[in-house]
Amino acid sequence: MDLSAINPAVLMATVMVAATPILLAALGELVVEKAGVLNLGVEGMMILGAICGFAVAVETGSPVMGFLGGALGGAALSLIFALLTQYLLANQVATGLALTLFGLGFSALIGQGYVGIKPPEWVRLDLGAVSRSPVVGTILLRHDPMVYTGLGFVVAIWAVLKFSRVGLILRAVGENHDAAHALGYKVIRIRILAILFGGAMAGLGGAYLSLMRVPLWTEGMTAGAGWIALALVVFASWRPGRVLLGAYLFGGITVLQLNLQASGVRIPVEYLSMSPYLITILVLVVMSSGRGRAALNAPASLGRNFHATH
């Protein structure tokens, strides 16, 4: 076992890359849940985003188009969820599960022709000598644009939810849809827009997995990242800043266990690869038990369908 081979600066940089997909998906789901909708289909939207993004990037040769395609793919799948739960009043839990099952199957179907292909490369930030400095440069200044976009989304979503009128309306719909309806807001329309945004973000996260993080397409490649993103929203008690913290924590665990595998620790690989899931469960337990504080922050109308009777 040789831990000295692990360079802490490089490690930190990989953590930021590893955290980006779950960060994007969790931010999208946060907005959806703030609007009072529980979409359990994040895993399905992510994997569909992964293959749509990958296919578009390979066909056009442009990663930017790829990310757009991924976002569109995720949003398209979430549109099915929106129609089923908002207009046809289907159960949100069951519909979310259906989304995941369908997404996994459908993505494998689309992805058949794309196994073993390399996606196009994307530019990295280069500020000359500053980017090449050993510590700060390696950790912060040599990433692809999506890493910074993810950080931008954290700030933007935080600001919109906290300070803007749009954020206030969104939260009102999520906390008490009857009151929001009485005030004249279009509950269903606002929720559908939130769901579409969540789908697009999950799609972006998925596309980041297949285009940047791995970068390859394999069936079922999200491997539970969508579910971890869902857990992250609970962990963060519905606050964007904490989502960032949580994403880096989980990214860190993933990277650390991969590094331990590579450095030949005497724990079998299978047990190491369990660790992100086990730690997610552990964190969920701690967060939900702490005098019920996480539960208190949950939007009050979360998971309840709205139907205007008059």
Place this chain on the structure above:
Amino acid sequence: MVAVVLTMVAGGLMFAALGKDPVAAIRTIFWDPLFHPQFAAYSRPQLLVKAGPLILIAIGLSLGFRAGIWNIGAEGQYILGAICGAGVALAFYPAGGWHIFPLMVLAGALGGWAWAMIPAVLRIKFRTNEILVSLLLVYVAQSLLAAMAVGRMRNPEGGGFPGSRNLAQYPPAANGELIAGTGIHLGVLAAVVAVIAAHVLMQRHILGFNISLAGQAPRAARFAGVSPNRLVLVCLGVSGALAGLAGMFEVSGPSGRLTIDFAHGYGFTAIIVAFLGRLNPIGILLAGLLMALTYIGGELAQFMLQIPRAAIQAFQGMLLFFLLALDLMSNYRVRWLRREVS
């Protein structure tokens, strides 16, 4: 039934988009496994082999779904049941004796039960969301399965390949066909027993009534003295034990060996089966058979028409969409009204 027809139409469109003849594809999936002169002899017994575990798991899940308790980690409980069952068998190898198989059944049920108790206890003690925990445990179970297949339970005479000894060739542990050529093994019988037991439970027993009560009117249930915690334990426990049993019957029978890719996603498909059967035991029996048909038909279509395996998975997901969408029609009465000024 309308959902099934709609899925067939949408599935046909999907196959047409893949450049296959839609009518032939649908016929290969739904008709040929039962009535094709050449393949039916092989497919018909397979139908029961595949339907057995699906029905067994779905029956357990339906209890929880009715009470609003979402166990979606049946796949993990299924794997744990298989690991525990196979573990008992391998521990006794190569001894003989009648007691081995009953012990395996017990171990399989206990393994699935214990795995389901993790989300149950966490939900009761810490109010942790059982949906997320049970699902995340699936990934843990899959890693554990891989660890067992390449480590502890690897066949010492297997030439270093991952996978356990073949239990089907170890008579005291084998779960063979009861009537040759029908595909009926003990797991299929267990599924039938579970259907009957669940039907009696839901129709005639106070526990069944409490389960539906808690699902439809949680507040009323609390006033009536139904303990929500007890329901969580019972529903997750029963579904876990049944999923564990299904896994154990699978590893000792049709599959025979514990391998890395041993689980076929039965735990997830069973969720569709439970909804397709409208959470009703008899309905689940029929839905399980229909779902098993799509599995076998899918294999046949893969072989005959080169339709990819994943298409069947997408097809099953689509079925669930149509089902949920059409629930509106059965749960509510739709009245078309002119928008009026209020």
